[in-house]
Amino acid sequence: MTKAQFKENTHLYWYKFSRNKLSVVGLCIVLLSVFFALFAEVATPYPQHVKAFVDYSQAGLAPSKAFICGTDIYGRDIFTRLIFSFRGALLMTVIVLSISVPVGVFLGLIAGYNHGTWVDIVIMRTVDVFLALPSIILAMAIAAVLEPGMKSSMIAVTAMWWPWYTRQVYGMASSLRNEYFVKNAELIGASRFHILFREILPNCLSSIFTKMALDVGWVILIGAALSFVGLGEQPPTPGFGQMISEGARYMPDLWWMTIFPALAIAFIILGFNFFGDGIRDMLERGR
Amino acid sequence: MLSFLVKRLFQGIFVIVGLSILIFIIARIVPGDPARMSLGPRAPQFAVDELRREMHLDKSLPVQYFYWAEGVFRGDFGKSINTKRAVNTDIREFLPATLELALLSGILFIILAILLGLLAAKHHDKWVDNLIRGLSYVGIALPAFVVAELLLLLFGYVWPIIPVLGRLSPETGAPTHITGLFTLDSLLTGNFTAFFNALAHLILPALALATGPLFQEARLLRASLVDNMGKEYISVATGYGLPSRVITKKYLLKPSFIPVVSVMGMDLASLMGNAFLVEKIFDWPGISRYGMNAMMNKDLNAISAVILVFGIIFFIVNIIVDIIVASLDPRIRLGAKS
Numbered sequence: 001m002t003k004a005q006f007k008e009n010t011h012l013y014w015y016k017f018s019r020n021k022l023s024v025v026g027l028c029i030v031l032l033s034v035f036f037a038l039f040a041e042v043a044t045p046y047p048q049h050v051k052a053f054v055d056y057s058q059a060g061l062a063p064s065k066a067f068i069c070g071t072d073i074y075g076r077d078i079f080t081r082l083i084f085s086f087r088g089a090l091l092m093t094v095i096v097l098s099i100s101v102p103v104g105v106f107l108g109l110i111a112g113y114n115h116g117t118w119v120d121i122v123i124m125r126t127v128d129v130f131l132a133l134p135s136i137i138l139a140m141a142i143a144a145v146l147e148p149g150m151k152s153s154m155i156a157v158t159a160m161w162w163p164w165y166t167r168q169v170y171g172m173a174s175s176l177r178n179e180y181f182v183k184n185a186e187l188i189g190a191s192r193f194h195i196l197f198r199e200i201l202p203n204c205l206s207s208i209f210t211k212m213a214l215d216v217g218w219v220i221l222i223g224a225a226l227s228f229v230g231l232g233e234q235p236p237t238p239g240f241g242q243m244i245s246e247g248a249r250y251m252p253d254l255w256w257m258t259i260f261p262a263l264a265i266a267f268i269i270l271g272f273n274f275f276g277d278g279i280r281d282m283l284e285r286g287r
Numbered sequence: 288m289l290s291f292l293v294k295r296l297f298q299g300i301f302v303i304v305g306l307s308i309l310i311f312i313i314a315r316i317v318p319g320d321p322a323r324m325s326l327g328p329r330a331p332q333f334a335v336d337e338l339r340r341e342m343h344l345d346k347s348l349p350v351q352y353f354y355w356a357e358g359v360f361r362g363d364f365g366k367s368i369n370t371k372r373a374v375n376t377d378i379r380e381f382l383p384a385t386l387e388l389a390l391l392s393g394i395l396f397i398i399l400a401i402l403l404g405l406l407a408a409k410h411h412d413k414w415v416d417n418l419i420r421g422l423s424y425v426g427i428a429l430p431a432f433v434v435a436e437l438l439l440l441l442f443g444y445v446w447p448i449i450p451v452l453g454r455l456s457p458e459t460g461a462p463t464h465i466t467g468l469f470t471l472d473s474l475l476t477g478n479f480t481a482f483f484n485a486l487a488h489l490i491l492p493a494l495a496l497a498t499g500p501l502f503q504e505a506r507l508l509r510a511s512l513v514d515n516m517g518k519e520y521i522s523v524a525t526g527y528g529l530p531s532r533v534i535t536k537k538y539l540l541k542p543s544f545i546p547v548v549s550v551m552g553m554d555l556a557s558l559m560g561n562a563f564l565v566e567k568i569f570d571w572p573g574i575s576r577y578g579m580n581a582m583m584n585k586d587l588n589a590i591s592a593v594i595l596v597f598g599i600i601f602f603i604v605n606i607i608v609d610i611i612v613a614s615l616d617p618r619i620r621l622g623a624k625s
Contacts, residue, residue, distance in 0.1 A: 128298070129305035132598050134560025137578075138313075141590055144582035145317040221430050225564055228432050229579065241432070248436050248568070252444035258436055266428035273427055 016282045023278025029271025037087040049076040050084045052236045060254050070256035072246070078256060081238035082264045088233050089240060089268065092154055093219045097212055100158045104165025105208060109196045111166065112173025124170060127163040135160040136222055143231040150233050153226045157219060168211060172204045206283040214276035217269045224265055240265050288613060288620055295609060299602045306598045307359060307591075311352050314587040320344075324368070324585065364592040369584050374592045377577060382596065383467025384454060385562060385573030388496070391470075391489050393555050396497035396504065403501070404508025404547075411513050419505055426502035431561035435495035435568040442491060449487050452570040459484045492569040496561055500554035507550055511543040545616050552608030556601050 018024050041047045055075035063070045069078035111123040130138070139156040146152035176182060177200070185199050220240075226232045228241030235242065240261050247257030322338040323330070339345055343354045358365065364374035407416040429437075443451040450456060454469060462473035462481045469485035472478075515521065516539065524534045559575070566576040578593035580586075613620045 125301065125305065128302050129309055132302045132306050133594065133601055134557045134597075136557075136560040137563065137594060137597060138309075140563065140579075140582055141310075141313055141594060144590070145313060145585060145587075217427075225430060225432060228564060229567070230583070244433060244436055248439070251436075251440050255440060258440060262429070262433045262437060265430065265433060266425070269430075270424060270428040273424075 013282050017278045020278060020281060022274045023281065026271050026274025026276070026278055029267065030275045033086050033090060033268055033271065036083045037090040040084045040087050044077075044080040044083045046077040046080045047084075049080045050236065050238055060250075063256055069260040070254070072257055073250060073254070078243070078260055081243060082240075082261060085233075085238045085240045085243065085261075085264065086268065088150065088227075088237070089220045089223055092150070092157070092223045093216050095154050096158045096161055096219050097215065100161035101165055101208065101212060104162035105169050105201070105204070107162070108166040108169025109173050109200060109204075112170040113177050113192075113196060113200065115174040115177060120170075120174075123166065127166050127170075130160065130163040131167070136225055139222060140226065140229065140231065143226055148231050148234065150237075153223060153232045156226070156231075157222055161215075161219070164215075165208065165211070168207065169204050172207065173200050176200050176203055210276070210280045210283050213279035214273070217272040217276065220265075220269055220272065291613065292606070292610070295606055299606065303595070303598055303602065307356055307595060308352065310591045310594050311355060314591055315348065315351075317585060317587065359591075359595065365588040367581065367589045368586045369580060369589060374588050377589065378574060378592055378596060381572060381574040381577045384469075384571060385559075385566065385575055387468040387470060388489060388492055388566070388571060388573060389555070389559055389562060390468075392493040392496040392558060395493055396501040396554070396558075397551060399497070400501050400504035400508060400547075400551075403505035404512065407505060407509040408512035408516070411509065416509065419502065419509070423502035423506045426499050429498070431495055431499055431558075432564035432568060434498045435492065435565045438491050438495055439568060449490060450484075451491060454485060454488050454572055455481065456484055456488075492565050492571055495565050495569075496558050499561075500551070500558065504547060504551060504554065508543065508547045511546050512539065515539055515543050541615055545612060548611050548615065549608060552604055556604050559597060559600065 017027075036043055053074065053076055057075065058067075058071055059073050059075040061067055061071040061075075067077050067079065069082065071077055072081075107123050107127075111120045114120050135157075139153075139160045142156035142159055143153045146155065182195060182199050185195050190199070223232060224239070224241040224244075226241065227239035228245045230242070230245070233239035233242060243261040244258055244265075247254065247259075247261060250257055320335070320339075322335050322342055322344055326335055326338060343351050346354070362375060364378075366372065367374050367377055370377055403419050407419045410416055439451055442449055455461060459481050462469055462478045462485075463476050465472045465475055470482055470489065473481035473485060521534060521538060524538055525531075562573065562575040563579050565571070566573045567579050570576070574593060574596065578590065578597075581589035581593060
């Protein structure tokens, strides 16, 4: 690809992405979230408040100039703790997707290419079992029987996430295997590895990336749900769900302890959903 | 149609068996000795050994699974560490409350989604449509447990007009047990005080569960309707001079509902996942709250039972959805026949 072509492609992608203005809003929210997650220490006024910090002289203060989202019952700044929660949420997403997507895609490729054989049956029936319940129920069960903590919740969500990718790639791979370019590669004696990863996989990539972009919001949501029931980040490290469940105990007097974490969840999930829609428009809709 | 159902039934049985293996594995990855956990740290070693033999923990894993599955097949899930009762008894006691909540919530979101969807499609690209679109974003962004907490804040403290916790007010006696669904039982026995009390307790948790799917489905129905309005067969019917009411009723609604029904089925199912959190928040004495407590206390027998019961419910919902979709869509119905 020459430089001019590359420039033209970038223009085209950006045009498709930005046709819907909400996608651009989503992109801004995503960038802001990533910035917060990376530079939380610098971006927040009281970074020491995410550790075991207690100052009862400023406990339970309503939102003011010094504490724009108020303080909790230990006198910790809610805004600071929320910004640090972005870090946990995004870290979880990155780890969950970077493990479950390759595994799921790999299994889907193998099952799809060996369509109709016992390999297909074993893999796809296992997928059916994992998808037989809302992911959150099994994820909670797994996280609960392990030691509660961030690591367990990541393991639990990862274990529930790969089957979606397997099912998606399976559908594509099992129809692509009958295309001429795959038959051609088989005839000239290409290796299995070459066929799976060089012939079939590239054709699935755009829909895999789209799904990943749309999944970020869901992973954050499930992570928040796990942390809400005490299976995520353990105190004093903050997490969205954990902050809401703690705040709920001090309703209605300390309402800001619940409202601001709720808004933060809505903000980040909405942002990633808009962004995901934009990626879909960019990669999958009309040339 | 029949062969299609039989095929689905077999798939379902297969999935449930697979699920039972998965649950068994999850229950066995717990660090620690189940026998020691159920007897407590101060029990003498010989008692633990005896219980281990009784629970077949001294056998190999596949043999253990066999013993466990055999019990489950007979409907015996063992005892709960939490409630000290047979898990069976617990399930029978707590399941109706969750079914009642899920049913009402399902009815709520299906009816409202259809109304809003029709409204948005009728006035598409007008302010009503935009309003519903805006609300659907809120529905996506706010998880059910957040909605539940916000409703609790609003109706529990700021504007306390309806009860927020439990199934019934303490002074209202439970209606005579027939189905276990308080609203239905009280209606059947003519106990209207209990009926309105139970209904008032149901509204908030049902609303919390319904908010998410409600607006998304309204959007989906709207998209599907607007899409079909532009189809040629509708233009032909219009050109034929058919009144628009007939066109809508006879030609437009049925195909537009097909994609919505499948998603509604999935949402009804995911609603049960959310029920785990929502029941806890509203202190709703259902099987999800029971399952939640079991998870928090590593009560393995109860966890396995709850997950399996949910697997079966999920499967039944899916079959019902399949039947509805097949009856709406001749392509699926006839395709299954040949």
